[in-house]
Amino acid sequence: MGLLTNKNALIFGLANDKSIAWGIAQAFAREGATLGFSYAGETLEKRVRPLAARLNVDFVEQCDVASDDQIAAVAQKAAERFGQIDILVHSIGFANKDELSGHFYDTSRAGFHMAMDISVYSFVGLARAFQPLLRKGGALLTLTYYGSVKVAPNYNMMGVAKAALEASTRYMASDFGPQGIRVNAISAGPIRTLAAMGVSGFRDMYKNFADMAPMRENVTAEDCGNAAVYLCSDMSAHVTGEVLYVDSGFNIMAASDPKANKEEQ
Ligand code: NAD
Ligand code: 0WE
Numbered sequence: 001m002g003l004l005t006n007k008n009a010l011i012f013g014l015a016n017d018k019s020i021a022w023g024i025a026q027a028f029a030r031e032g033a034t035l036g037f038s039y040a041g042e043t044l045e046k047r048v049r050p051l052a053a054r055l056n057v058d059f060v061e062q063c064d065v066a067s068d069d070q071i072a073a074v075a076q077k078a079a080e081r082f083g084q085i086d087i088l089v090h091s092i093g094f095a096n097k098d099e100l101s102g103h104f105y106d107t108s109r110a111g112f113h114m115a116m117d118i119s120v121y122s123f124v125g126l127a128r129a130f131q132p133l134l135r136k137g138g139a140l141l142t143l144t145y146y147g148s149v150k151v152a153p154n155y156n157m158m159g160v161a162k163a164a165l166e167a168s169t170r171y172m173a174s175d176f177g178p179q180g181i182r183v184n185a186i187s188a189g190p191i192r193t194l195a196a197m198g199v200s201g202f203r204d205m206y207k208n209f210a211d212m213a214p215m216r217e218n219v220t221a222e223d224c225g226n227a228a229v230y231l232c233s234d235m236s237a238h239v240t241g242e243v244l245y246v247d248s249g250f251n252i253m254a255a256s257d258p259k260a261n262k263e264e265q
Pocket of ligand 1: 144
């Protein structure tokens with residue numbers, strides 16, 4: 001018996017085998033969940049279908065979360081296929097590239113709206129669309145980053161969006177609590193995914209992270225998958241509205257340890 005046996009889980013945000021969504025999908029499959037995937041657009045379909053086949057997943061639906069119609073359509077299809085849903089994972093974030101360098105104050109109105117729409121509102125819109133399908137004891141989960149709390153150079157608009165996403169997690173935890181549905185977030189350390197590699201200076205900050213973190217190691221999509229199993233299973237009953245750091249302890253540090261890099265040699 002797996003920790004997610006007899007649970008139906010929908011995962012949004014699968015792009016390729018580096019995606020955090022893929023780490024979560026593999027962990028959920030291992031724990032016995034019945035899975036469904038959603039991806040953004042046609043160009044990703046050829047990557048996502050073979051991954052789905054590897055886990056014997058045959059519910060694979062396109063959904064651009066910028067569209068209310070596409071969100072409603074995928075909810076309708078999920079209702080027909082699964083009846084009820086136990087778990088919904090939101091692993092989606094996007095800002096225009098212009099918004100991920102230079103001064104935050106140069107963010108355009110349109111760029112601000114775009115990042116908030118795709119990275120924050122989509123979690124709220126999905127939660128509302130799936131609300132009638134959610135079974136008591138279910139869980140919603142999103143992915144965030146520490147740039148929401150402290151300034152991460154160049155993360156800029158995404159940091160502001162992640163702050164709003166974490167606040168949305170708390171408000172939705174309050175909304176859904178009476179229905180017995182929990183809402184949580186994982187705050188992951190930097191992982192080399194498609195979204196992350198598209199950012200200038202990511203390489204340096206990836207290395208710096210491991211030097212500064214108490215555990216002196218980067219985190220993986222697999223780590224996020226295992227934390228997601230906890231947050232979406234009955235192992236975390238009565239844990240809601242939380243941001244769980246999966247970051248080798250990075251967020252507890254105020255300065256780097258001068259002994260780092262010497263001690264391990
Ligand atoms: P990824 O590129 O694999 O995943 C991002 C996903 O967002 C992609 O599947 C992309 O198609 C999807 N997406 C973008 N616009 C969309 C739209 N309009 N409709 C539907 N889907 C859309 O990268 P990832 O690193 O796995 O990112 C997943 C989540 O994890 C994001 O929220 C990201 O902010 C968060 N996160 C990433 C890191 C990291 O270092 N990689 C760290 C902490 C948090
Ligand atoms: O949330 C993210 C990345 C989100 C992201 C990435 C891109 C690249 C390509 C959102 N939108 C876009 N738009 C694109 O056109 N992370 C947590 C990874 C990340 O991004 C950073 C980081 C880290 C970590 C940007 C600057 C500094 C650190």
